[in-house]
Amino acid sequence: MSKHIIVDPVTRIEGHLRVEAVIDENNMIKDAYASSTMFRGIETILKGRDPRDAGLLAMRICGVCTGTHYQRSIEAVEDAFDVTIPKNARIVRNLIQGALYLHDHVVHFYHLHGLDWVDITAALEADPQKAEEESFNWCKTPYGVSKSELIQIQERLTKFVKQGRLGIFSNAYWGNKSYKLTPEQNLIATAHYLQALDLQRDAAKMMAIFGGKMPHPQSLVVGGVTCVQDIQNPARIAMFKTLLKKFTHFIKTAYMPDLAMAGVKYVDEALDGTGAGLKNYMSYGDFRLDDTGFYNSALLFPAGVVLNGDLSSYIPFDQTKVAEDVTHAWYTGDKPLHPYDGETNPHYTGLEKKEDGYKYLKTGEKYSWIKSPIYDDNRVEVGPLARMVVGVAAGDERITKYVTNFLALLGEKLGLGKPAPTAALFSTVGRTAARAIETELMADVMLEWVDELAANVASGDLSTWTEFDFNKVSKDAKGHGLAEAPRGGLGHWVKIKDGKIENYQAVVPSTWNAAPRDYKDRMGAYEAALIGTKVSNVDQPLEILRTIHSFDPCIACAVHIVDTKGKELAHFKVNTSCSI
Amino acid sequence: MIERREALAKMFSAKGSKVNTNRGEDYYRSLMQTMTKRLEELEKMPAASKTSIQSVLEAEGLNRRDFMKWASATTAMLMLPSQFTPLIAKAAEVMNRVPVIWLELQDCAGNSEAILRSDAPTIDELILEVISLEFNETLMAAAGHQAEEHLEEAMHTFKGKYLCVVEGSIPLAMEGMYGTIGAYGETFKDHLLRVAADSAAVVAVGTCATFGGVPAAAPNPTGAVGVQDVVRGKPIINIPACPANPANITGTILHFVLTGQVPELDHLNRPKFAFGYRIHDNCERRAHFDAGEFVEEWGDAGAQNNFCLYKMGCKGPMTFNNCSIVRYNEAVNWPIGAGHGCIGCSEPQFWDKYAQERPMADTHFKAPTGGVEKTVDEFGLGLLTAAGIGIGIHALSSVTAGKKEENE
Numbered sequence: 004m005s006k007h008i009i010v011d012p013v014t015r016i017e018g019h020l021r022v023e024a025v026i027d028e029n030n031m032i033k034d035a036y037a038s039s040t041m042f043r044g045i046e047t048i049l050k051g052r053d054p055r056d057a058g059l060l061a062m063r064i065c066g067v068c069t070g071t072h073y074q075r076s077i078e079a080v081e082d083a084f085d086v087t088i089p090k091n092a093r094i095v096r097n098l099i100q101g102a103l104y105l106h107d108h109v110v111h112f113y114h115l116h117g118l119d120w121v122d123i124t125a126a127l128e129a130d131p132q133k134a135e136e137e138s139f140n141w142c143k144t145p146y147g148v149s150k151s152e153l154i155q156i157q158e159r160l161t162k163f164v165k166q167g168r169l170g171i172f173s174n175a176y177w178g179n180k181s182y183k184l185t186p187e188q189n190l191i192a193t194a195h196y197l198q199a200l201d202l203q204r205d206a207a208k209m210m211a212i213f214g215g216k217m218p219h220p221q222s223l224v225v226g227g228v229t230c231v232q233d234i235q236n237p238a239r240i241a242m243f244k245t246l247l248k249k250f251t252h253f254i255k256t257a258y259m260p261d262l263a264m265a266g267v268k269y270v271d272e273a274l275d276g277t278g279a280g281l282k283n284y285m286s287y288g289d290f291r292l293d294d295t296g297f298y299n300s301a302l303l304f305p306a307g308v309v310l311n312g313d314l315s316s317y318i319p320f321d322q323t324k325v326a327e328d329v330t331h332a333w334y335t336g337d338k339p340l341h342p343y344d345g346e347t348n349p350h351y352t353g354l355e356k357k358e359d360g361y362k363y364l365k366t367g368e369k370y371s372w373i374k375s376p377i378y379d380d381n382r383v384e385v386g387p388l389a390r391m392v393v394g395v396a397a398g399d400e401r402i403t404k405y406v407t408n409f410l411a412l413l414g415e416k417l418g419l420g421k422p423a424p425t426a427a428l429f430s431t432v433g434r435t436a437a438r439a440i441e442t443e444l445m446a447d448v449m450l451e452w453v454d455e456l457a458a459n460v461a462s463g464d465l466s467t468w469t470e471f472d473f474n475k476v477s478k479d480a481k482g483h484g485l486a487e488a489p490r491g492g493l494g495h496w497v498k499i500k501d502g503k504i505e506n507y508q509a510v511v512p513s514t515w516n517a518a519p520r521d522y523k524d525r526m527g528a529y530e531a532a533l534i535g536t537k538v539s540n541v542d543q544p545l546e547i548l549r550t551i552h553s554f555d556p557c558i559a560c561a562v563h564i565v566d567t568k569g570k571e572l573a574h575f576k577v578n579t580s581c582s583i
Numbered sequence: 584m585i586e587r588r589e590a591l592a593k594m595f596s597a598k599g600s601k602v603n604t605n606r607g608e609d610y611y612r613s614l615m616q617t618m619t620k621r622l623e624e625l626e627k628m629p630a631a632s633k634t635s636i637q638s639v640l641e642a643e644g645l646n647r648r649d650f651m652k653w654a655s656a657t658t659a660m661l662m663l664p665s666q667f668t669p670l671i672a673k674a675a676e677v678m679n680r681v682p683v684i685w686l687e688l689q690d691c692a693g694n695s696e697a698i699l700r701s702d703a704p705t706i707d708e709l710i711l712e713v714i715s716l717e718f719n720e721t722l723m724a725a726a727g728h729q730a731e732e733h734l735e736e737a738m739h740t741f742k743g744k745y746l747c748v749v750e751g752s753i754p755l756a757m758e759g760m761y762g763t764i765g766a767y768g769e770t771f772k773d774h775l776l777r778v779a780a781d782s783a784a785v786v787a788v789g790t791c792a793t794f795g796g797v798p799a800a801a802p803n804p805t806g807a808v809g810v811q812d813v814v815r816g817k818p819i820i821n822i823p824a825c826p827a828n829p830a831n832i833t834g835t836i837l838h839f840v841l842t843g844q845v846p847e848l849d850h851l852n853r854p855k856f857a858f859g860y861r862i863h864d865n866c867e868r869r870a871h872f873d874a875g876e877f878v879e880e881w882g883d884a885g886a887q888n889n890f891c892l893y894k895m896g897c898k899g900p901m902t903f904n905n906c907s908i909v910r911y912n913e914a915v916n917w918p919i920g921a922g923h924g925c926i927g928c929s930e931p932q933f934w935d936k937y938a939q940e941r942p943m944a945d946t947h948f949k950a951p952t953g954g955v956e957k958t959v960d961e962f963g964l965g966l967l968t969a970a971g972i973g974i975g976i977h978a979l980s981s982v983t984a985g986k987k988e989e990n991e
Contacts, residue, residue: 044804066693215921468882
């Protein structure tokens, strides 16, 4: 007898997501459905507005990817107007965006995802002395986990656990069998959890130095950036650099070692491919490295597609092959449409109330506010793993180096005598590892960018904006802003007519990942990743959360969600809230 | 010309653009009595979270002096004289008596994120020690049924005592089905009404929760409204802005702890301590406005010299908020500091009225004639837009005005 379980709300994500899973007698997930339960209509709201103002409004799609939507919306308009921004503006945008990566990835690992791997209550049983010793197994100079520091952390935790009022820590799946770290390892990770809470404010500050505030920065405009006084003041650039170095130190001596530690403990799940899912990866590409214009310049993260986990076959990306299908989404429409021609006409068909009083997704019909995007008629996954996989397949030297280094480290810690296999990356654990690998890469490259900015300003170049004749260029134009948000490919498509927005569509990371099934009943990335996962305790579906969280869901982003109807195995519904 | 100059004179001498920070000895004496009594009562109540601020400070390696520095800064922010500092400190100590339930509705999580990035008190103090943050979807560990059970339990245990903080708007179109939560598929509206019913007060955080915000921007496809359009019979405090400044959220909660009442509000239910200020009056670029020095184009010589952004669409003259004083992210910057005009994000319907990069006179939004900015209370919708014209005139005539004066 199979059981049908609902997880709603899925917490520790941004937005409103619902997952329904069908589990067989062996607690194996047979089918899964992800659904977004919130719709705002932002694409509709944007129609008829001045394209120069679109960025500010489009940014409010998500308070977490925040600056990413702002930038992409502005870049879609710049693409339509054929405007190339000055060097200073390019670097400033890269730095704001890069700081967002650092912030997002660290907060995701420790505060949103960490509790799926780390049992905070188990940290209480740890011996601080042993924990300190343990920390040296993973790093030569461990961050903030000396015995005395750990004793203090434990004392704080004890108070909370003992009084039985853990606030937002309460009622989690503590003690679940699928937690594998030792008490000492749990203590180390918990210490870093608390330290990261404090440090993440520095990353936010970095974004605010050039962005004005965070979340929702305000210094980007069509044609460039406005923060002239921040870039011409050496003290501001120095402040940015100082904060960056401090944060980089944490990444290298806390985040990376913790990841290796968890990677070794959970390596079985990586090797057996738990949570692999689609194994189709796509990257829109991002972070321009020169000033040769929009889709000409070299990229830090190459654009491209890898299918079936085949790293030997790199497929270049072509935006005309993107389409959105609404067969299982609460919108009207009869065929997949390219975003330029996309429509957003809500058609809500509701949930189904069953005898147990709960309401279930009507998985045979429409079941989500997220549309189902497809690339060249393939369902694909986006995110840090996709960027690393596409980078390796494309032969990018920098990415390959960071990935290889990590696999070598993991191999060494596991005592394999050789690097861990690349295929280990195709898993829930691998998704989490790829995010960390990328964070270290980003921190290193940002240091180069700050110096590049300082040198350029010192050379006397203060230009931050490229002029354009609005009336002329906005008569009849269309453009797209394609880029990579921390959690995956994010694209805005805009059509402009007589100075106003005629059509606007956003296809964002959680649209790709959290989408329902498509017109061929093929699953979205979340849904596919859940199939075959074993749940040790149905009342505490920790394994489901772990896999969903490994994508860093930002349902806030997922305007259109997916519905699944493929194999008759398991049902998951993921509902997201901060929809477009 | 005389009329225009009178209008300008009025504009800049209007009482309303100032906040009354000295209300006399009697007022403060009685306020202090009220607060002391309230804090004594709170102290007798069982703590929602048993940890005290002392233990937090110890664990954080902060000393009493650090704490008192924070307390005196916060006292000033709440526009109270310095003799209130010990009371503020005391309030922080009994803050764990006031549980907070944080709901996310039609939102982007921007306000939760802003709180995560707040500086005083630091977030781990907020989470772990000071406030008992009972329900926040973004951060809480429990999910699904456990999360719902936990909410039920918190509502029951702290019935009538908790603050209900709301982030995001409420969609009313299509019978509220544009947003549902939980296994029962409860609509956001019903969810909010259920949690608000047993709360002590409702705090709407961010412009979506206060005035509908982004989802309510024309044509408002989901029929989105703010909390005050749905909840009745409860004290409601609005803390708008996109996102709300964490300092204002903390300040409001503190005020509630101190007095058991909502702080003094303006006609839009915004706390005056935060929204009694006009951006323009405290702007670091104000001198350039007065001197008629404007940025005319992004990145021009004016921009390099930090000139006034009015002609680039800055809505500071129409916007009431304390950004120019408090700033953001540990005061590291704010939008006008980063060279972009204010978009009026703490005002109702700002997406349709203010969020453009052009001055009011150049937008499709037609402003009624006559009137200038008055007090934050008298600041009606019509007057508000007219102010744009007044300022526009000033911007155009600011250079010649000086000359006229000499002639007369």
